[in-house]
Amino acid sequence: MNWGILGCANIAITSVIPAILRSDANAKIIVSSRSLQKAEEVSGRYNCNFVTGYEKLLEIEELDAIYIPLPTGLHYEWVLKALKLGKHVLVEKSAAMTFNEANEMVELARRKNLALVENFQFQHHSQHKVVKSIIKEKRLGELRCFRSSFGFPPFGGDNNIRYKKELGGGALLDAGAYTLKAASFILEKDFEVKSSFLANNDKYKVDWFGGAFLIDEKKEIFVETAFGFDNYYQCNYEIWFSKGKVTATRAYTAKLDYAPELIIEEDGNVETVRLEKDDHFLNMINYFKTIILNHDFEKEYSNLLKQALLIELVKLNS
Numbered sequence: 001m002n003w004g005i006l007g008c009a010n011i012a013i014t015s016v017i018p019a020i021l022r023s024d025a026n027a028k029i030i031v032s033s034r035s036l037q038k039a040e041e042v043s044g045r046y047n048c049n050f051v052t053g054y055e056k057l058l059e060i061e062e063l064d065a066i067y068i069p070l071p072t073g074l075h076y077e078w079v080l081k082a083l084k085l086g087k088h089v090l091v092e093k094s095a096a097m098t099f100n101e102a103n104e105m106v107e108l109a110r111r112k113n114l115a116l117v118e119n120f121q122f123q124h125h126s127q128h129k130v131v132k133s134i135i136k137e138k139r140l141g142e143l144r145c146f147r148s149s150f151g152f153p154p155f156g157g158d159n160n161i162r163y164k165k166e167l168g169g170g171a172l173l174d175a176g177a178y179t180l181k182a183a184s185f186i187l188e189k190d191f192e193v194k195s196s197f198l199a200n201n202d203k204y205k206v207d208w209f210g211g212a213f214l215i216d217e218k219k220e221i222f223v224e225t226a227f228g229f230d231n232y233y234q235c236n237y238e239i240w241f242s243k244g245k246v247t248a249t250r251a252y253t254a255k256l257d258y259a260p261e262l263i264i265e266e267d268g269n270v271e272t273v274r275l276e277k278d279d280h281f282l283n284m285i286n287y288f289k290t291i292i293l294n295h296d297f298e299k300e301y302s303n304l305l306k307q308a309l310l311i312e313l314v315k316l317n318s
Helices: 010-023 036-046 054-058 072-084 099-112 127-137 172-187 280-293 298-317
Strands: 002-006 028-033 049-052 065-068 088-092 116-119 143-151 191-201 206-216 222-228 234-241 244-248 261-266 269-274
Touching (some): 010 028, 010 036, 010 280, 028 054, 036 049, 049 054, 054 072, 072 099, 088 280, 099 116, 116 280, 116 298, 127 261, 172 191, 172 206, 172 298, 191 298, 206 298
Parallel strands (some): 028 049
Antiparallel strands (some): 191 206, 206 222, 234 244, 261 269
């Protein structure tokens, strides 16, 4: 597959481009940046070609797929441009600012028969398969509650894109998106947002921390999420069952060399289970290539729309 990297964001440089090359050492990659110096620097690091400017990248006919790691506020414009030119798209979360934007993206991708995938790479880590097997086998009884937390201390400097309202900044579209995705991904259910809370930062004019309360459509289980930018670091979810509890302690950011742990509580006993290391970025790239090979796009269209709707409802209910 021939890849275009639309923007030299840190996640592209440190995680996604290396994963593409781990998937296929001969993959053709062309990087783009508004800065000539940045484009040259990244292309030199990975021995690939570069162009200056995003439009020039999209004009390259032989590119099969475009990876878009731009700030959320820029996704709508560049996702549509890439799709219109017949490119498959892998876009960083959150894919869209609003549900209407997400719906327009999906409608165009469907008309053009192209992949459109929102990149939550944590879904492709094997630790979650272990958790899903515990749920399916009812090892700890019936599901009662899912709680998800993701938050971290402030990033230094006023120029961080997470603090820019015009670029789609705010905790909900960044950290909060993970907590919502985790519930629908792990439990494989659709949810309604019953209430939510967003605390705004007066200086940056973006939501700074918050949470939401959800129930599934059959009213069988509820979900509590919490997220924020000015928080003690948390990166976990826990599932409370009728006979025990399981906690994934590093749910979203398990690196290549990190063996994640599950804490399993049952009958008064607490067991810490160390799991296998895994490469969720590589798994995500391989998954993206597979759905293109099989022309199997509807699941990801649906996933993107469900996620965008949840985010919209959190905003409306806060």
